[in-house]
Amino acid sequence: MSTIGIEADDEVLAEVMRRMGTASTSDAVNLALADYVQWRSRTAVPQTPPRGAARDGSGDPTLH
Template identity: 45%
Template sequence: MSMTNVDVDDAVLAEAMRLMGATTKKDTINNALADYVNRLKRLEALEKLSHRAAAGEFEPTMRVYEARKRAQREEAE
């Protein structure tokens, strides 16, 4: 872990600490950075899935899923 000195808006940091329930500035900043990275990774993954869906990659799987649902409904009747 590296040591970095930065100027941070005290009011924003205090609000982040309150919202996160963090007790230290260090934990607040590390948690905020980790959350930011994880959010961007989820957005990237969603974008990749969206492209795959637009290309029709999931259509065969959806057809199988729908067929199974139909079969289960017919069995229940």
Template identity: 55%
Template sequence: MSMTWIDVDDEALAEAMRLMGARTEKETVNMALRDYVVRTKRLKAAGKLAARGARGEFDAAAEAHQAAKRARRAAFE
């Protein structure tokens, strides 16, 4: 782990510590950095998934699902 000296907003750090339940400033910063990385990766993946949907890549699967549902219903009629 590296040591870096930075100026941070004391009020924002204190609020982040409170919200995260962190015990130290170091823990708060590390938790925030890890959270940022995870959220950024999830947003990127969600964007890729949305783009696939916009291209219609899931239309065939949705139609197959609907057809299967119709077939199950018809079997009980």
């Protein structure tokens, strides 16, 4: 599991917590991130690796 830092306006965070029905800041952030990941997975455009690139990206010079 990774820990990330997120800056959020207190009023916006309070509104998100109210809409999600939780009094926990971490629950609100986790729910919002889960919703975002689900949305992103539905809307993401598959990326084609550059010709000759290995599946792990080792052939892609933009990743190094």
